[in-house]
Amino acid sequence: MTWQPLGCNPVTYSCPAGYTLSGQTCSITVLSAAIPNYYCSNGVLSGVSCVTSSSYAASANWYCPSGGSLSGSACISSVTTASTYASSNPCLYGGGFIAGGPLGNGFCREMRALLPANTTIAASGWAVGSCQIIQGAPVCQVYNTNKTCPGGYTLSGSACTMATSYAASISSYSCISGGVLSGASCTITSSSAASISSYYCNSGVLTGSQCSTTVTVSATAN
Numbered sequence: 695m696t697w698q699p700l701g702c703n704p705v706t707y708s709c710p711a712g713y714t715l716s717g718q719t720c721s722i723t724v725l726s727a728a729i730p731n732y733y734c735s736n737g738v739l740s741g742v743s744c745v746t747s748s749s750y751a752a753s754a755n756w757y758c759p760s761g762g763s764l765s766g767s768a769c770i771s772s773v774t775t776a777s778t779y780a781s782s783n784p785c786l787y788g789g790g791f792i793a794g795g796p797l798g799n800g801f802c803r804e805m806r807a808l809l810p811a812n813t814t815i816a817a818s819g820w821a822v823g824s825c826q827i828i829q830g831a832p833v834c835q836v837y838n839t840n841k842t843c844p845g846g847y848t849l850s851g852s853a854c855t856m857a858t859s860y861a862a863s864i865s866s867y868s869c870i871s872g873g874v875l876s877g878a879s880c881t882i883t884s885s886s887a888a889s890i891s892s893y894y895c896n897s898g899v900l901t902g903s904q905c906s907t908t909v910t911v912s913a914t915a916n
Contacts, residue, residue, distance in 0.1 A: 707913035721910045728893035728905050735889065743885040752867035752880045759863050769862045772855045775847065 709720030734744035758764055762771035843854035869880035895905035 706916045708916055709913055710911070713911070715913055718913045718915075719910055720913050721908055724898075724907045724909055725901075725904045726898070726907070728895050728900055728903050730890040730903075731892045731894065732888040733891045737886070739888055740885070742888050744888050745883060745885045747881055747883045749879050749881045750871065750873075752875055752878050753870050754864045754878075755866045755868060756862040757865045760860065762860075764862055765859075767862050768859045770857055770859050772857050773847075774850075774853050774855050775844065 707715060707718055709715045713720035713722045732739060732742055737744035737746035739745075754767070756764055756767050758769035760769070760771075762769035764770075843849050847854035847856045867875060867878050869875050871880070871882075873880035873882040893900060893903050898905035898907035900906075
């Protein structure tokens with residue numbers, strides 16, 4: 695209350711609801727949330743999260759571009775040939791008269807007695823074979839009934855096989871343990887909530903996690 699000269703009515707002042715009167719001024723304290731400072735003990739800060747990532751080598755998907763069976767990172771293929779014996783006696787390649795008589799279509803005869811002892815065919819009479827170019831010369835090639843194989847081949851049933859291998863090719867990569875594929879690497883990313891180290895105020899006074907601001911207006915004279 696403000697006193698006036700004798701004979702006048704006194705002047706009083708009032709404030710809006712919530713304000714506090716102090717003389718001819720009204721004030722109120724306004725609280726607002728302070729702004730936190732975030733940090734990460736592990737990972738990289740991204741907004742209010744901590745992001746961590748790790749990488750591992752992707753798994754290669756192999757294939758055999760030229761055929762064969764895949765074995766790890768190699769392709770295995772087999773070459774098969776008949777078990778034969780090439781005698782040392784010449785013949786006419788493409789047919790012609792051989793000691794036992796004329797034969798056409800590249801066939802020939804070989805005296806069984808001249809074949810090596812390890813053959814199991816009869817030791818007398820004639821064995822029919824085919825004329826083949828062996829080391830640049832035509833020879834009479836007769837099937838070897840004891841099924842022996844040329845060098846480097848392995849007997850498999852009635853045939854001789856030789857395994858060959860070559861490096862497989864990579865068709866693609868995959869991430870067997872999850873993650874995002876990038877070239878030949880897989881990256882796994884995870885995030886967690888960041889921690890608050892402190893608070894600050896753009897305006898006002900920091901009190902704990904709040905900012906305190908005092909607003910003043912003129913009181914209303916009544």
